[in-house]
Amino acid sequence: MDFPILSSxxxxxxVGALFILISKxxxxxxxxxxKYVALFVSFVNFFISIYLWYIFDPNSTEFQFxxxxxxxxxxxxxxxxxxxxxxxxxxxxxxxxxxxxVSVNRTIKVRLKDFLIAILVMESLMIGVFCxxxxxxxxxxxEGGLIPMFLIIGIWGGSRRVYSAFKFFLFTLLxxxxxxxxxxxIYWISGTTDVAELYKLGIEPKYQNLLWLAFFxxxxxxxxxxxxxxxxxxxxxxxxxxxxxxxxxxxxxxxxYGFIRFSIGLFPIASENFTLLIxxxxxxAIVYTSFVALMQDDMKKLIAYSSVAHMGYVTLGIFxxxxxxxxxxxxxxxxxxxxxxxxxxxxxxxxxRRHSRLIKDYGGIVSIMPKYAVLLMIxxxxxxxxxxxxxFIGEFLILMGTFKESFLVATIASLGVVLAxxxxxxLYKRVVFGKLINKDLLKMPDLNKSxxxxxxxxxLPVLFFGIYPxxxxxxxxxSITNLIDTYKYSINVTK
Amino acid sequence: xxxxxxxxxxxxxxxxxxxxxxxxxxxxxSSDLVFTLSVVILLIAxxxxxxxxxxxxxxxxxxxxKIDQLSTFMKIVTLISGIFVLIxxxxxxxxxxxxxxxxxxxxxxxxxxxxxxxxxYDLIVFYVGLELQTLSLYVLAAFDKNQRNSxxxxxxxxxxxxxxxxLLLYGCxxxxxxxxSTNFALIxxxxxxxxxxxxxxxxxxxxxxxxxxxxxxxxxxxxDVYEGSPTSVTLFFAxxxxxxxxxxxxxxxxxxxxSLIEQWQSIIIFLSLAxxxxxxxxxxxxxxxxxxxxxxxxxxxxxxxxxxxxxxxxGIQSSIIYLCIYLVMNIGFFCCxxxxxxxxxxxxNLEDLAGLSKNHPVIxxxxxxxxFSLAGIPPTAGFFAKFYIFISVIEExxxxxxxxxxxxxxxxxxYYLKIIKIIYFDRPKEQYxxxxxxxxxxxxxxxxxxxxxxxxxxxxxxxxxxKISII
Numbered sequence: 001m002d003f004p005i006l007s008s009x010x011x012x013x014x015v016g017a018l019f020i021l022i023s024k025x026x027x028x029x030x031x032x033x034x035k036y037v038a039l040f041v042s043f044v045n046f047f048i049s050i051y052l053w054y055i056f057d058p059n060s061t062e063f064q065f066x067x068x069x070x071x072x073x074x075x076x077x078x079x080x081x082x083x084x085x086x087x088x089x090x091x092x093x094x095x096x097x098x099x100x101x102v103s104v105n106r107t108i109k110v111r112l113k114d115f116l117i118a119i120l121v122m123e124s125l126m127i128g129v130f131c132x133x134x135x136x137x138x139x140x141x142x143e144g145g146l147i148p149m150f151l152i153i154g155i156w157g158g159s160r161r162v163y164s165a166f167k168f169f170l171f172t173l174l175x176x177x178x179x180x181x182x183x184x185x186i187y188w189i190s191g192t193t194d195v196a197e198l199y200k201l202g203i204e205p206k207y208q209n210l211l212w213l214a215f216f217x218x219x220x221x222x223x224x225x226x227x228x229x230x231x232x233x234x235x236x237x238x239x240x241x242x243x244x245x246x247x248x249x250x251x252x253x254x255x256x257y258g259f260i261r262f263s264i265g266l267f268p269i270a271s272e273n274f275t276l277l278i279x280x281x282x283x284x285a286i287v288y289t290s291f292v293a294l295m296q297d298d299m300k301k302l303i304a305y306s307s308v309a310h311m312g313y314v315t316l317g318i319f320x321x322x323x324x325x326x327x328x329x330x331x332x333x334x335x336x337x338x339x340x341x342x343x344x345x346x347x348x349x350x351x352x353r354r355h356s357r358l359i360k361d362y363g364g365i366v367s368i369m370p371k372y373a374v375l376l377m378i379x380x381x382x383x384x385x386x387x388x389x390x391x392f393i394g395e396f397l398i399l400m401g402t403f404k405e406s407f408l409v410a411t412i413a414s415l416g417v418v419l420a421x422x423x424x425x426x427l428y429k430r431v432v433f434g435k436l437i438n439k440d441l442l443k444m445p446d447l448n449k450s451x452x453x454x455x456x457x458x459x460l461p462v463l464f465f466g467i468y469p470x471x472x473x474x475x476x477x478x479s480i481t482n483l484i485d486t487y488k489y490s491i492n493v494t495k
Numbered sequence: 496x497x498x499x500x501x502x503x504x505x506x507x508x509x510x511x512x513x514x515x516x517x518x519x520x521x522x523x524x525s526s527d528l529v530f531t532l533s534v535v536i537l538l539i540a541x542x543x544x545x546x547x548x549x550x551x552x553x554x555x556x557x558x559x560x561k562i563d564q565l566s567t568f569m570k571i572v573t574l575i576s577g578i579f580v581l582i583x584x585x586x587x588x589x590x591x592x593x594x595x596x597x598x599x600x601x602x603x604x605x606x607x608x609x610x611x612x613x614x615x616y617d618l619i620v621f622y623v624g625l626e627l628q629t630l631s632l633y634v635l636a637a638f639d640k641n642q643r644n645s646x647x648x649x650x651x652x653x654x655x656x657x658x659x660x661x662l663l664l665y666g667c668x669x670x671x672x673x674x675x676s677t678n679f680a681l682i683x684x685x686x687x688x689x690x691x692x693x694x695x696x697x698x699x700x701x702x703x704x705x706x707x708x709x710x711x712x713x714x715x716x717x718x719d720v721y722e723g724s725p726t727s728v729t730l731f732f733a734x735x736x737x738x739x740x741x742x743x744x745x746x747x748x749x750x751x752x753x754s755l756i757e758q759w760q761s762i763i764i765f766l767s768l769a770x771x772x773x774x775x776x777x778x779x780x781x782x783x784x785x786x787x788x789x790x791x792x793x794x795x796x797x798x799x800x801x802x803x804x805x806x807x808x809x810g811i812q813s814s815i816i817y818l819c820i821y822l823v824m825n826i827g828f829f830c831c832x833x834x835x836x837x838x839x840x841x842x843x844n845l846e847d848l849a850g851l852s853k854n855h856p857v858i859x860x861x862x863x864x865x866x867f868s869l870a871g872i873p874p875t876a877g878f879f880a881k882f883y884i885f886i887s888v889i890e891e892x893x894x895x896x897x898x899x900x901x902x903x904x905x906x907x908x909x910y911y912l913k914i915i916k917i918i919y920f921d922r923p924k925e926q927y928x929x930x931x932x933x934x935x936x937x938x939x940x941x942x943x944x945x946x947x948x949x950x951x952x953x954x955x956x957x958x959x960x961x962k963i964s965i966i
Contacts, residue, residue: 008717035773071953072957073954073957139873140873140874140878140950143872143873143878144872144873144874146872147867147872150912150915151813154915154919154920155915155919155920161920162916162920165912165920166909166912166916167914169908169912170908170909170912172904173872173904173905173908174902174905177901177902177904177905178898178901179884180882180901181894181898182900184882184885184889184897185889185894187886188889188890257843301704336612369616450513454786
């Protein structure tokens with residue numbers, strides 16, 4: 001590969017952020033220009049990533065577009081590359097970031113310039129996470145993302161933002177330091193931190209359990225799995241809309257991606273040993289947090305809890321370690337990335353107009369905001385997993401994969417679908433339908449152009465991939481098959 | 496006598512000290528000139544040092560003075576940090592009205608003492624260097640005559656430091672008594688753990704040295720002295736003496752005492768763990784930034800010691816890398832402190848930083864980077880410093896130390912985040928002066944850029960350090 005296309009994907013947002021940083025400004029005119037810079041950069045990045053998808057060869061089992069540069073004494077190389085799994089997450093990141101930038105117009109009142117810089121830096125780091133092929137590089141990007149997110153929650157967040165920002169930062173950091181110990185240990189055990197090398201070499205079974213647990217501690221916090229999910233509702237509620245969107249759509253996916261790439265890929269034996277643990281935690285997450293979501297009176301909190309439940313499906317699907325389960329969880333992650341982003345945007349739109357996120361303050365807005373009601377309906381149904389939306393494909397495949405492994409687990413997990421329908425439809429009913437009692441609501445305007453743009457561009461892929469998931473499945477199929485083959489091979493070798 | 500070349504820097508500095516004193520006596524209002532000259536002197540000494548061959552070792556004065564890669568590198572680090580300390584604190588010294596000719600002269604004298612300490616290969620030479628350094632530091636701590644705090648800091652430092660010097664000297668005498676020599680090489684041949692006197696001697700020496708780099712439980716002086724001393728001196732305390740003290744630590748542990756590694760390893764591990772945990776926890780409640788940085792430096796020294804406890808060359812190297820990055824971060828942090836002034840009054844309280852980002856976006860951004868680096872969050876240099884430490888710790892399978900160390904980084908992240916919270920999330924207060932002198936700006940910009948961009952070429956520091964091998 002001649003042109004370092006992945007590095008340019010990572011660097012481009014940073015370059016844009018530097019531009020914005022250098023441009024001196026305090027007046028609104030300049031704010032606009034820095035917004036255009038950010039928009040331009042992020043859209044260019046999106047098109048590059050689409051082009052990347054286009055030239056990506058889905059039938060190859062190798063990593064593609066690999067770049068390898070000597071970096072740290074030759075023992076840690078700057079190595080990046082993608083396979084069928086990572087490309088989808090990269091596109092998701094480059095797709096969500098420009099939408100966040102479009103949305104800042106009305107949500108961010110102060111220090112817009114800094115906000116744009118934070119979003120762009122965040123985008124770089126997220127892309128970096130999904131293409132790094134070296135554990136240390138992965139850790140750098142993974143942890144580096146804490147800094148901009150901390151600032152996004154802390155500076156532009158709501159009233160309890162300080163508490164939430166600290167909780168977010170410290171929870172995640174605490175989970176991650178053990179992963180650092182594990183990464184360094186892997187280096188001393190295997191002599192390399194290169195993921196592709198490690199796939200070939202394998203890690204001695206006697207170390208795998210502890211290393212798996214160390215990685216798990218980090219990913220479980222980030223996913224977030226029950227019982228370490230408590231930072232998520234706080235972070236979501238206090239973060240500004242764009243922050244919530246980034247958090248739900250992409251940051252949570254880093255952990256799911258990490259489970260697939262590292263936990264299963266590097267520690268197959270331990271993954272098998274701990275399947276029961278993951279099943280239990282995932283089921284608790286699905287059922288328990290769904291009930292919690294049912295009882296929320298804050299819309300953002302409700303969606304945050306539903307995220308935990310949806311991520312429960314993802315972890316469940318990943319650790320079935322069969323074709324359907326894994327494919328399902330990747331599609332579920334992509335779909336949840338789109339849907340939760342859209343739902344947070346929807347809540348943000350209401351919050352801007354009424355400055356309240358409480359469900360009881362709304363009701364009957366279908367008559368004043370018909371466009372909004374339609375779009376929200378699509379996303380509500382997608383969150384439930386109605387056939388025809390991308391949510392259905394993911395959940396269906398996951399449940400299918402789970403049935404293969406265990407009837408009981410799948411049955412309990414199916415309960416979550418019912419519960420999801422309950423809390424989402426009830427939310428929709430209370431907010432959109434009913435009698436319009438609150439007269440203040442009458443002043444609320446319907447969606448403006450940029451909001452329509454954001455929501456429709458999210459709704460289109462949701463519907464498209466719901467009806468025709470082939471492009472997604474095609475892209476990931478070979479990589480997943482390859483992963484499962486390696487997994488089965490190493491299990492058989494040890495037996 | 497050709498080898499005398501290799502102590503030209505020391506000779507040059509000592510002659511210049513005398514020369515500067517003469518200027519001070521005969522020329523009135525010469526303090527500015529003396530200050531500038533002292534920076535020039537350090538630069539010249541640095542120039543001489545850089546020319547030293549990096550692949551040879553020399554002994555001077557019947558094996559009591561050693562020039563090797565370790566000593567040359569640490570001397571260079573000492574001088575560079577000394578230069579930056581002087582440059583960045585110039586304005587402060589003027590405004591705080593402590594710019595007497597004695598100030599730069601004392602700084603030079605203590606740097607001279609450190610250079611001697613770094614090269615010493617003999618207990619007596621080591622002690623002479625140490626005393627030259629600490630005596631100058633007592634005076635510097637008490638330099639602001641108009642402030643009661645400063646005199647208090649000087650006195651406190653004097654009393655406690657004299658006590659620790661006493662312990663150190665007692666340890667030296669025990670070692671001498673049981674091995675029959677003061678030379679490091681001879682000691683290492685004759686030291687045996689069967690003689691309890693030797694072990695006592697090691698313990699006393701380690702206690703004395705721990706006091707000098709302020710690790711728990713010998714840290715009590717640090718917060719008070721850091722708080723009371725003039726800020727420029729605090730910066731000096733936080734940065735320069737640590738280099739010499741750490742070098743001496745390395746030298747003692749790995750040359751004369753290396754055969755007794757089983758005896759001292761657990762002591763060092765204890766010191767390191769205690770400092771990491773205690774430094775992290777007690778910094779949380781601090782309201783004064785100078786006190787806070789004292790506790791944070793206690794924690795940081797804990798990490799540097801963690802790598803020393805493993806007993807390998809890579810441990811020593813990562814400890815030195817840690818020290819270098821620590822110096823850069825601290826210089827950057829104090830540069831920001833020097834900028835917090837309004838009408839010639841300086842501000843040191845945590846709440847004085849409130850909303851700084853609104854009125855002073857550049858300083859805040861620098862502080863943000865420095866603080867995240869102090870907390871060890873990637874991709875800043877502080878992360879790499881910790882990364883190297885834990886690589887060498889885990890290489891020796893000391894998982895307990897590594898895990899506790901990393902957990903205490905999470906605790907310490909809390910108080911660094913607290914500062915960031917105050918800077919970025921809180922309501923702004925009054926503006927501070929916008930004008931700052933060039934030296935300060937350059938120091939801040941340089942240190943911030945080094946911290947931020949370290950990840951692009953992390954090998955730079957490793958290549959410099961990788962030649963150092965003691966064992």
